[in-house]
Amino acid sequence: MRDHLLTVSAAVLGLQLVLPGPVVGQAQKASQTSQNRTAKAWTPPRTPWGHPDISGTFTNSTIVPLERPANFGDKAELTDAEVAERFKTYKDTLFAKREGDTGFYNDFWWEWGKDVKRTSLIVDPPDGKLPMTAQARERANAALGRFARPAPAGPEDLNSFDRCITRSMPGSMLPGFYNHYYEIFQTPDYVVLRMEMIHDVRIIPLDNRPHLGSNIRQWLGDSRGRWDGNTLVVETTNLNDKVTDHGPTYFGAGRELRLVERFTRVDADTIDYRFTVEAPSTFTKPWTAAIPLYKNDLQIFEYACHEGNYAMPHSLSGARADEARSAGKPQ
Numbered sequence: 001m002r003d004h005l006l007t008v009s010a011a012v013l014g015l016q017l018v019l020p021g022p023v024v025g026q027a028q029k030a031s032q033t034s035q036n037r038t039a040k041a042w043t044p045p046r047t048p049w050g051h052p053d054i055s056g057t058f059t060n061s062t063i064v065p066l067e068r069p070a071n072f073g074d075k076a077e078l079t080d081a082e083v084a085e086r087f088k089t090y091k092d093t094l095f096a097k098r099e100g101d102t103g104f105y106n107d108f109w110w111e112w113g114k115d116v117k118r119t120s121l122i123v124d125p126p127d128g129k130l131p132m133t134a135q136a137r138e139r140a141n142a143a144l145g146r147f148a149r150p151a152p153a154g155p156e157d158l159n160s161f162d163r164c165i166t167r168s169m170p171g172s173m174l175p176g177f178y179n180h181y182y183e184i185f186q187t188p189d190y191v192v193l194r195m196e197m198i199h200d201v202r203i204i205p206l207d208n209r210p211h212l213g214s215n216i217r218q219w220l221g222d223s224r225g226r227w228d229g230n231t232l233v234v235e236t237t238n239l240n241d242k243v244t245d246h247g248p249t250y251f252g253a254g255r256e257l258r259l260v261e262r263f264t265r266v267d268a269d270t271i272d273y274r275f276t277v278e279a280p281s282t283f284t285k286p287w288t289a290a291i292p293l294y295k296n297d298l299q300i301f302e303y304a305c306h307e308g309n310y311a312m313p314h315s316l317s318g319a320r321a322d323e324a325r326s327a328g329k330p331q
Helices: 006-016 026-041 080-095 134-147 312-324
Strands: 057-060 121-126 181-186 190-195 201-205 222-228 232-235 259-267 268-276 287-290 293-298
Touching: none
Parallel strands: 201 222
Antiparallel strands: 057 181, 057 293, 121 287, 181 190, 190 201, 222 232, 232 259, 259 268, 268 287, 268 293
């Protein structure tokens, strides 16, 4: 299942980034105002205990990049023709035949989702860019260089995603390529998010309990939820610092990262989902991404990530074979 990822994950990440709260900018405020108007115009169903009903199976698949591509300048939205061109460019780049490449799944297996007109998932800052510090940008470039290294010495040279551990937060809530389905369960005291990709599960208490002590760190952090009108607000802290090289969201941000998510069901088939990231030593200011969740009637399947992770032995044995060949040793 995962033997292709080491060859294409960097390409996908590049496509997502290049093809492409306490203090917030005007763009986020305007977007939030629009969201509130939409939410007020539609009354969500209620659970038997009175909470807004956000349960069901949803997908966030989209090819809209996290950051706005430089060629779009200050353009926040595309025309219909530009949306069609972005789709064609993405598809041609991803599935093009490249010399020496073992190939990739064809687009039959790809989850295309819905392509909104925005030029980036980031809605604040208004330029659609990650407001990274200079030091964080250096760490990001160095980590991407390690990621692209063709000869890993051991599993530790590969990131937590390729090792089937986790995409951490907010990575687990970001769209990608396939298996990006989310099943939401509700009880009076908890909201549970079961994710198809790497089968991560988030159990979010709603009882106002305090966060864990700062000495307890977790792959997905420590989440606490509350209802603000029709919006579920979730604050996540206590992330560990072990996810360091799976996209610029994480570089150096883990232990200090504070994530605030908002889930608002705006119609029968859509949750307006957005999150704000704060990590002062990594980002010069908070930034916000908005990613619609679209309801569907398809079921989530088991994602046997570790069990099917042939990439690990194949990549490591291939690297050792290359080293032996270079040293003139028998294969």
